[in-house]
Amino acid sequence: MSLLDVKNLNVAFGSSTVVHDVSFSIAPGEKFALVGESGSGKTVTSLAVLRLNQDARYGGSILFDGNDLLKKPEAAMRAVRGKDIAMIFQEPMTALNPLFTIGNQIAEVLMLHEGLSAKMAAQRAVDLLDKTGIPEPARRALAFPHQLSGGQRQRAMIAMALACKPKLLIADEPTTALDVTIQVQILELLNQLQHEENMAVLMITHDLNLVRHFADRVGVMERGRLIEAATTHDLFAQPREAYTRKLLASHPTRAVDAVDDSSTPLLVAEQVRCTFSIPMGWFKKKEFVAVDNVDLTLKPHETLGIVGESGSGKSTLGMALLRLSSASVTGRIAFVGNPISEMPSAALRPLRARMQVVFQDPFASLSPRRTIEQIVGEGLELHQPKLGKTGLRDAVAQSLAEVGLAPEMMSRYPHEFSGGQRQRIAIARALVLKPELLLLDEPTSSLDVSVQQQVLLLLAELQRKYGMAYLFISHDLAVIRAMAHRVMVMKDGKVVESGTTEEVLSHPRQAYTKRLLAASSYSTLEEGRIGAPGQE
Template identity: 85%
Template sequence: MTLLDIQHLTVRFGATTVVDDVSLSIAPGEKFALVGESGSGKTVTSLSVLRLNQDADYEGRILFEGQDILRKTEPAMRTVRGKDVAMIFQEPMTALNPLFTIGNQIAEVLMLHEGINAKHAAQRTVELLAKTDIPDPARRALSYPHQLSGGQRQRAMIAMALACKPKLLIADEPTTALDVTIQVQILELLNQLQREENMAVLMISHDLNLVRHFADRVGVMEKGRLVETATTAQLFANPREAYTRKLLASHPQRIVGEVEENVKPLLSAERVRCTFSIKHGWFKKTPFVAVDDVDVQLKPHETLGIVGESGSGKSTLGMALLRLSSAHVDGRIAFKGQPVSDMSSDALRPLRAKMQVVFQDPFASLSPRRTIEQIVGEGLALHQPQLGRNGLRDAVANGLIEVGLSPDMMARYPHEFSGGQRQRIAIARALVLKPELILLDEPTSSLDVSVQQQVLMLLAELQRKHGIAYVFISHDLAVIRAMAHRVMVMKDGKVVESGATENVLSNPVQPYTRRLLAASTYSVNDNAGWVESAS
């Protein structure tokens, strides 16, 4: 039997064809994965199953239990969405309503589709949250999305999707922004629930390691077309298409250069402690220590990797080193021998050009109302006003060329670029000031494997060419292994292990480090569930 049968699907937005003549089928209880680079059409294909693409023109057929989704009326589609076919979106913080509690949002699905009263819906909501292993589910049902961690928000999304026991679950990059241990927990949960409910799963992912251990079959998309479909074992053992072979070969390669030993540190920090004040009620505040007694040394041309789970303090530490943290920071921080810990904002401003940052999500960090020329040139206009209009434009053009983009793109806006191109723009914005230090906060976590490798190669080349030092924050240990000379492992605000990257990742001393490594190389056993294994 076939649960979902997509026949010759073509999706157009105006004159642009995004999905071109795609045909695939999914059986009841089957786990099917769609993979491909950004812009390949995999997410648009999955959204088409629920007719969630705005202003799209469809051709072909999407048969769900024999009925054509594309021929249904909008009221009929409302009975399908959430009840027969449910979806987990990539970023739960944007998919969940910030004005309603988690419990209210899950209960709404139950009341709409099953017609039960509010009291019964509230009881079912707590049961669903408990099923997804959220601690203290009755209390968490009363929480708002911003009060949950990333992993808890994703579990809440799963609980909402499973509320009406759908026959098909669409999971669009469900673990992209999560650290490795949380990724394993979420995928273990999905695997367990899929078996219990005999639910079919359509997973969209760029994580080939995840797909290899989760899916029964895999479809590979390139430029809107489905170029290859096979069982997971067949596809990974003997890929037929050159594009598939390229995807499988796209994993981070170690690309670090040499660092001089007998040089003064570019950045040094001693006994850094970051404290936030957490409100309790109207008047009471309690201190929360996010980073506790951390020392940092970074030489010119060197990359220091900082790894750890969400909430370990790695991003807070990075921001504190650049004096960008909103926390109260104690300790001594020096840049090129100058103590910056106690500098006033005015005294620190000339050094800002030499200390830059590239954030995790370029779409959020690039202003949607500014052109690329304005975005990349903003720092230059502030720090080098003597350049003038023409000099500024030339510098922006050269900055775009250096990161592999065309100066012809300067008049465009961020939404007109792919994820990889937006990250290159963010790098150009930092690079154009000729910094000596760049903080890279998860710069490749949302990119597919081939684009990720391109960005890493670019960063390595820029480091070799300009002698830039990097503080590289990541939950992806493969990326850290490829890029970092040294690594610090953080847990609960403290550094639990540090040293040369190969030494720490090949021969970890601490159980926590071993657990991170095991989570990054998980495997699955159909009878016993998920099994973690160190590489």
């Protein structure tokens, strides 16, 4: 008997139907994956199982343990959510409450569904954080979501979802924000728990090689319809649909030009050190070194890839280089000859148009109260006020078209888009000013494989056209291999290895770099190519 049986599911918002007649089933202990491009209806379908799509109308039936979830009253659904069916959301920063510590949020689930005391729930929360690979779990349990890195927030979400040992775990892009070594750990953890508890898993992902290593069966969605479903082996070996074959054939390919070694550096950083002050009681504080004496140079037209595990200091360094970090920063930073590390904020403001950033979590960085036209055009209004209303609108439309979004979408709001579409909006907002320096913090982490390749080719073309330099932070070594001229490997705030992309990724010297590459080979093959069907 199936644990979950979705029959002829339809999901509509207003007059628009976005999921059409979808049917699939999941047996107890089975791992089923839904894959497809951004906007194909994967996440809407998974949210329908818990009736979490706001203002949606449902048709068909969703049977869980023989009971139709679409007919349950809301009070009964609250008892199901978190206990029998748990969910790992795609964007942890928006799913976690910013006013409560990580430990309190995990403990709340345990106290509500399992009746544990506050003390026992707090200890279980620490144990769960430790199990998902978060360092210093007792200290991290006392941290607020904004005090954790993107990968650590994702692991905290996983710990919360697994707290009550649910019968069905819905995992919406569970490894999107995780570095390659933690991806392997999380997959092994999910496999272990799935075997121990006979837990079923519904995985939503754009990472086809993760699916190949993890899922028993796969369903492929396109434009709200389930067009193909088969065992994982059969789907990768003999895909029936042309759309599935296109997904399987998509992989990052290198499309960057050589850099002029004689050109004057655009960005120079010397002995950059970033520290945070951590409270240790009423009157004591401890200094935490997030970035430790880092030197780097970046030339026009060049891409510097910064890689390392979650918490290694990659994003903190990137923010510090653009004077956007909340840390205490020392050292010298010069941009186009200007010593920006020494400049007051008012003097630095005119240079902001020349250096932009694409943040890791697009939903958290896009204002929910502003339209896409207002979000993308905000920088132009500030830095190019003479454009006028028509010129501004035309520039926004062009920027959206460059990242593959229709100009007609300008009147919509961020919540109306999928995760991948929101990431493209964030890229359009940064590109609209045609900056000389662009900090890309995991810019393709939430994009499906085909759109990922489109965005990488777009970034390479824009680099050629406008001469932009990129600081490219990523845990995806296939993407770094495709985009970067040079690579810098970070661990515990220090640079442990650097050099050309070929030197570092093909002939690593340090054991840490070799470990990252070994973990990456779990889902990628040589030269950054996504594994072909049937290859292991």
